[in-house]
Amino acid sequence: MLLDIHALKTSILEMPTMGMENPAPPPTTFTKIVNKGIGKIEAILKMILTPHDPPEGLSENYILLIGDKNITNFQKILELKGLRRNEQQQLIEQFQQRDDEK
Known part of the structure; x- marks a missing residue:
């Protein structure tokens, strides 16, 4: 499940630039919000395991x-x-x- 969450996180971080010919890195604020949210999910999964x-x-x-x-x-x-x-x-x-x- 942790691998699935990591794959989901990677996909979410790629969303702002999806379909662009020359993708730029996602906005810093977006990255921080995603990392914070996914971090909570990862912590809960680690506790369950x-x-x-x-x-x-x-x-x-x-x-x-x-x-x-x-x-x-x-x-x-x-x-x-x-x-x-x-x-x-x-x-x-x-x-x-x-x-x-x-």
């Missing part, structure tokens, strides 16, 4: 990749991973403990 064992590693990766400490957002990622409620609860407790320690 991150193993949930050990729980500390999942919490650490979440904070590094997603960049927030919001429990609701963390739980949404766990749901996207397809984890059962009891598995989610253990990981949420670990996430809260990690946040309380800092």
Whole structure:
């Protein structure tokens, strides 16, 4: 899926100059917006692909990749991973403990 996202990003970045004989680079603002949006998607996909064992590693990766400490957002990622409620609860407790320690 990450390769698909990369291919999609490349295609989107080529859109402003598609069909031009001498294509110029896309506008900087356009490139920044696309990179920011695709970057969020890539981070979510990486989190979904991150193993949930050990729980500390999942919490650490979440904070590094997603960049927030919001429990609701963390739980949404766990749901996207397809984890059962009891598995989610253990990981949420670990996430809260990690946040309380800092």
